[in-house]
Amino acid sequence: MNIAIVCYPTFGGSGVLATELGKALADKGHNIHFITYQQPVRLSGFHANIFYHEVRVPTYPLFDFPPYETALASTMVDVITNNNIELLHVHYAIPHAAAAYMAKQILAKEGLYIPVITTLHGTDITLVGRDKTYKPVVTFSMMESDILTAVSKNLKEETYKNFEIDKDIEVIYNFVDVKRFNKKPVDAFKKLIAPNGEKIIVHASNFRKVKRVEDVINTFLLLNEKLPSKLLLLGDGPERPFAESICRDCVAATNIKFLGKQEQMEDILPLADLFLFTSEYESFGLAALEAMAAEVPVISTNAGGLPEINIDGVTGYMTNVGDVEDMCNKALEILKDKATHDIFKANALKQAKRFDIDNIVPQYEKLYERLLVKI
Ligand code: GMT
Numbered sequence: 001m002n003i004a005i006v007c008y009p010t011f012g013g014s015g016v017l018a019t020e021l022g023k024a025l026a027d028k029g030h031n032i033h034f035i036t037y038q039q040p041v042r043l044s045g046f047h048a049n050i051f052y053h054e055v056r057v058p059t060y061p062l063f064d065f066p067p068y069e070t071a072l073a074s075t076m077v078d079v080i081t082n083n084n085i086e087l088l089h090v091h092y093a094i095p096h097a098a099a100a101y102m103a104k105q106i107l108a109k110e111g112l113y114i115p116v117i118t119t120l121h122g123t124d125i126t127l128v129g130r131d132k133t134y135k136p137v138v139t140f141s142m143m144e145s146d147i148l149t150a151v152s153k154n155l156k157e158e159t160y161k162n163f164e165i166d167k168d169i170e171v172i173y174n175f176v177d178v179k180r181f182n183k184k185p186v187d188a189f190k191k192l193i194a195p196n197g198e199k200i201i202v203h204a205s206n207f208r209k210v211k212r213v214e215d216v217i218n219t220f221l222l223l224n225e226k227l228p229s230k231l232l233l234l235g236d237g238p239e240r241p242f243a244e245s246i247c248r249d250c251v252a253a254t255n256i257k258f259l260g261k262q263e264q265m266e267d268i269l270p271l272a273d274l275f276l277f278t279s280e281y282e283s284f285g286l287a288a289l290e291a292m293a294a295e296v297p298v299i300s301t302n303a304g305g306l307p308e309i310n311i312d313g314v315t316g317y318m319t320n321v322g323d324v325e326d327m328c329n330k331a332l333e334i335l336k337d338k339a340t341h342d343i344f345k346a347n348a349l350k351q352a353k354r355f356d357i358d359n360i361v362p363q364y365e366k367l368y369e370r371l372l373v374k375i
Pocket residue numbers: 011012013014015017092121122123124151174206208210281282283284285286287
């Protein structure tokens with residue numbers, strides 16, 4: 001199949017998932033055309049079936065806000081027309097679903113039918129999309145998509161709760177390439193981070209308010225009083241300066257490191273003994289799934305779709321949002337001895353395998369086939 005994928009190119013989960021999906025489909029022989037404004041971060045290396053089309057947004061003194069959606073829709077039309085694209089799969093509703101609708105209408109006038117799949121990822125529904133500034137357009141473009149998918153049951157429910165739509169939403173869970181993440185940690189790196197065998201606690205996110213990174217730090221500070229440990233914070237975003245400022249003056253400052261954005265998560269996650277995920281909401285929690293694939297137990301909140309991934313008392317523990325004492329106690333429970341830790345680690349990996357790339361990507365392929373048969 002010739003498929004166009006539209007996504008954000010950044011470190012956010014939706015862009016990561018879309019890129020990994022495109023790469024997996026290309027490996028299966030499909031031709032994948034990425035359309036976005038920058039090379040997606042997880043799109044490195046050469047692949048004969050992968051094409052990248054950059055959306056250019058010309059500026060003009062009149063434009064206080066350069067019209068990205070218009071440029072995107074025009075690029076979609078161009079890519080679809082010139083590459084025999086059979087379907088358009090857009091990730092994250094805003095503004096991709098609306099631009100896809102526009103492209104579809106333009107192409108229809110030229111006698112070309114192009115089906116559109118919109119995959120909802122989370123904040124496009126739960127945070128930004130339901131804001132009344134965007135809601136009418138998001139509602140309309142969801143309704144006009146040929147197929148709507150959500151990355152968890154929770155996100156499907158949230159969509160019905162927040163939008164008046166009577167369209168079926170299919171749940172296709174996010175996935176991880178377990179083989180890639182389930183690597184042996186490099187001992188030399190582990191020694192560098194934790195020279196005296198301290199436990200390594202990891203958090204990864206885009207440091208937005210919804211992630212509650214201060215809860216990660218406060219949980220770690222409690223834990224560090226009781227257990228020799230190190231905290232690695234991966235990623236970057238608006239809350240990072242605040243998070244760094246809390247750490248700078250704290251007693252455990254030398255045990256906390258901000259590593260910033262990292263492309264090779266599969267090299268870092270296997271070093272971890274525990275992954276902390278303190279979000280107020282997660283539609284899915286791809287970062288937690290990648291940790292599990294690296295055999296790392298997860299302490300997460302019980303918000304949104306997280307209970308669909310993290311099994312309380314099995315792959316880690318879940319706590320109420322903000323309950324840092326509980327998070328610390330649960331971390332101590334997992335790390336109390338090697339035997340207990342090993343059970344949680346094995347369970348985390350087993351659970352990640354349920355979401356393995358080989359189980360999930362065929363679900364998208366089936367969906368595409370269904371859509372093309374309909375034409
Ligand atoms: O977490 C973010 O803020 C980024 C956001 C995105 O769209 O890039 O992530 C959302 O999509 C991910 C991939 O489907 C999910 O794993 C995240 O849980 C979801 N984030 C939220 O719902 C807050």
